Amino acid sequence: MGEKEDVSCEVCKEKPVKVEVRQGLSxxxxxxxxxxxxxxxxxxxxxxxxxxxxxxxxxYEFKYFxxxxxxxxxxxxxxxxxLVEGIDYYQEGRFFVFTSWYHLKRGYxxxxxxxxCPYTKKKNNT
Numbered sequence: 001m002g003e004k005e006d007v008s009c010e011v012c013k014e015k016p017v018k019v020e021v022r023q024g025l026s027x028x029x030x031x032x033x034x035x036x037x038x039x040x041x042x043x044x045x046x047x048x049x050x051x052x053x054x055x056x057x058x059x060y061e062f063k064y065f066x067x068x069x070x071x072x073x074x075x076x077x078x079x080x081x082x083l084v085e086g087i088d089y090y091q092e093g094r095f096f097v098f099t100s101w102y103h104l105k106r107g108y109x110x111x112x113x114x115x116x117c118p119y120t121k122k123k124n125n126t
Contacts, residue, residue: 007043011052015045028078035060035076053087057101064104064118071118073104 009015035056044052063069083089088102100118103109109119 009045009048010043011048012045015047028080028082028084031076031078032056050084050086057087061100061104061118071104071107073101074107077105 032053036052037056060069060073064071064073083102085091087099088105089096089098091097097115100116103114103116103118109117
């Protein structure tokens, strides 16, 4: 029996998409499928998938800030509470800085003066 072959990424055409990645997408990425408008995410390498998700999240945030949609980002939250660097947070020195996407998924302002709080931005824009 032959092994399943890895395929090249649909976007960058260079990096292979490992079979185990295609078959074992985590709960985190599966929850984001609706944001990607039914694109075949199993044909992207991890780096290109990350970029596609970031772009889709940026589009979602713009629509939210412009008042075109209500916030339902918590629908995309992982059941496991998994966070992904560069999407939910980034690091500045020893500090973890949560993104506006993380805050939108949480669903409310905690009142701590977070740098990327979308609720204070939304309040200031209206």
